[in-house]
Amino acid sequence: MDTIKTTTKRRLRFHGTPTTLVKESPVVAAVGLRRVMFVTGALFFLTLGILGAILPVLPCTPFLLLASYFAARSSPRLNAAILRNRLIGPILRDWNAHRGVRRNVKIKAMLLVGICVTLTMFLMQPTPLVMAAIATLSTIGIVVVAKLPEVKAQ
Numbered sequence: 457m458d459t460i461k462t463t464t465k466r467r468l469r470f471h472g473t474p475t476t477l478v479k480e481s482p483v484v485a486a487v488g489l490r491r492v493m494f495v496t497g498a499l500f501f502l503t504l505g506i507l508g509a510i511l512p513v514l515p516c517t518p519f520l521l522l523a524s525y526f527a528a529r530s531s532p533r534l535n536a537a538i539l540r541n542r543l544i545g546p547i548l549r550d551w552n553a554h555r556g557v558r559r560n561v562k563i564k565a566m567l568l569v570g571i572c573v574t575l576t577m578f579l580m581q582p583t584p585l586v587m588a589a590i591a592t593l594s595t596i597g598i599v600v601v602a603k604l605p606e607v608k609a610q
Contacts, residue, residue: 458520486530494530498523502538511572515597517547517557517565517604556605565601569594 486494501523508516520538527535537547539552550557573594579588 489528490606495534498526498530498534498538501526505544515600517601520544520548521551524552552609554605554607556607558607558609560609562601562604562606566598569598569601 501519504514505519505523506515508514508519524535524538527538539548547557547561550561573590576582576590582590
């Protein structure tokens with residue numbers, strides 16, 4: 457089976473599948489109140505994504521993907537600015553083009569989570585219940601990142 461169906465009935469490409477099998481639905485730009493809500497959503501999720509890059513228990517990638525989704529449907533200029541960003545642009549461009557992330561990005565993300573959690577535990581010395589919650593949430597985050605599809609370096 458070369459493709460899978462998503463809830464939006466769009467076909468996504470697996471690695472090695474010819475691009476002729478990919479049927480992308482056109483992006484329809486939102487107007488009026490919906491556009492305002494989408495721009496607000498894009499900015500909100502962009503902020504959460506930036507915070508996720510700093511805070512150990514908040515994921516970064518899903519929020520950046522949501523920011524790109526909302527920006528693409530409301531403000532092409534905002535979406536272009538997000539995709540041009542030197543830190544997060546390549547990751548989002550890989551996701552848009554190949555539906556995956558590069559191995560070095562996954563390794564960096566998992567190492568950063570591990571370092572941040574270790575520093576948090578060492579410096580803050582939280583209660584055992586908080587330590588367990590942080591460890592559980594960070595483990596879930598690491599598993600999610602590890603399960604993301606990989607893009608071959610070009």
